[in-house]
Amino acid sequence: MASAYLYLLLAIFAEVTATSALKLADGFTRLLPSLIVVVGYCISFYSLSLAVRVIPLGYAYALWCGIGIVVIVGVGYFYYRQPVDLAGMFGVGLIMSGVAVLNLFSKMAVR
Template sequence: MAYLYLVVAIVAEVIATNALKAADGFSRLGPSLLVVLGYGVAFYCLSLVLKTIPVGIAYAVWAGLGIVLVAVVAALVFGQVPDLAGLIGIALIVAGVVIISLFSKMVGH
């Protein structure tokens, strides 16, 4: 169940972060409300995840996958396509998350 909450936390954070761009400095009500709601859901779900998964592992997965998904959504919605250095950095983040998820002795303990 913890990994389901982690997925919800990641998706909510990605929605909130991209809504933050659309909120235009909190000058647009709809996106601004989505920011507050999205981050609220993200942090609540992350707090539930931390009952089971160690904070270092949970945060690494949450932040790493969040970075990748925010970059994908930003490219598709806002036309903010990463350059080669950005793509290499994102690939390294994904590699780190995979290594942590597959090989860390702390996962699930």
Template sequence: MQHWLYLAVAIVSEVIATSALKAAEGFTRPWPSLLVVIGYGIAFYCLSVVLRTLPVGVAYAIWSGVGVALVALVGWLVYGQSLDLPAILGLGLIVAGVVILNVFSNTVAH
């Protein structure tokens, strides 16, 4: 079950790093740029730990799917970026895919 904690940390770290990319302004601002590098470092380390237990396809699907949805939410909340109905529908399908993987797939190690 520890792999789920590492996966959660990987997802949150990736979302923080990706969100900081906008504030880094092409790596011209040092503190947001440092946050990007540290965030991605933590994310990839934690994801590599998860891959000891979960299949790479499943782990990556969960990591990227949840990450995409959270980055879109951060973009909306922090940067005021709007989401139209097709974007919301697409994000909902991504989240549904992650739920299906976790609830119905025998591939995911519980």
């Protein structure tokens, strides 16, 4: 079970890396960032496929998306200097709340 969550963490890390490189890839016109995007998504989807062997699909996907979105907003803010307004912070807060509810109260993770 622990290895499934390690695969999920790897999937999240690879997805965040690939998504972060999308802006640098400039419409896939720059080779190195484009390779990072393609390889990152391949690693992410493969790792996610290994994680869902054990972790229920809906739960794993919710964590993958939710955590990925929150981290990407942080990357956009700190690395790309993209502003986050009050509505954006509220929306990200709702996503974080949803992930917290899944982890604390939901029986989705029980197999």
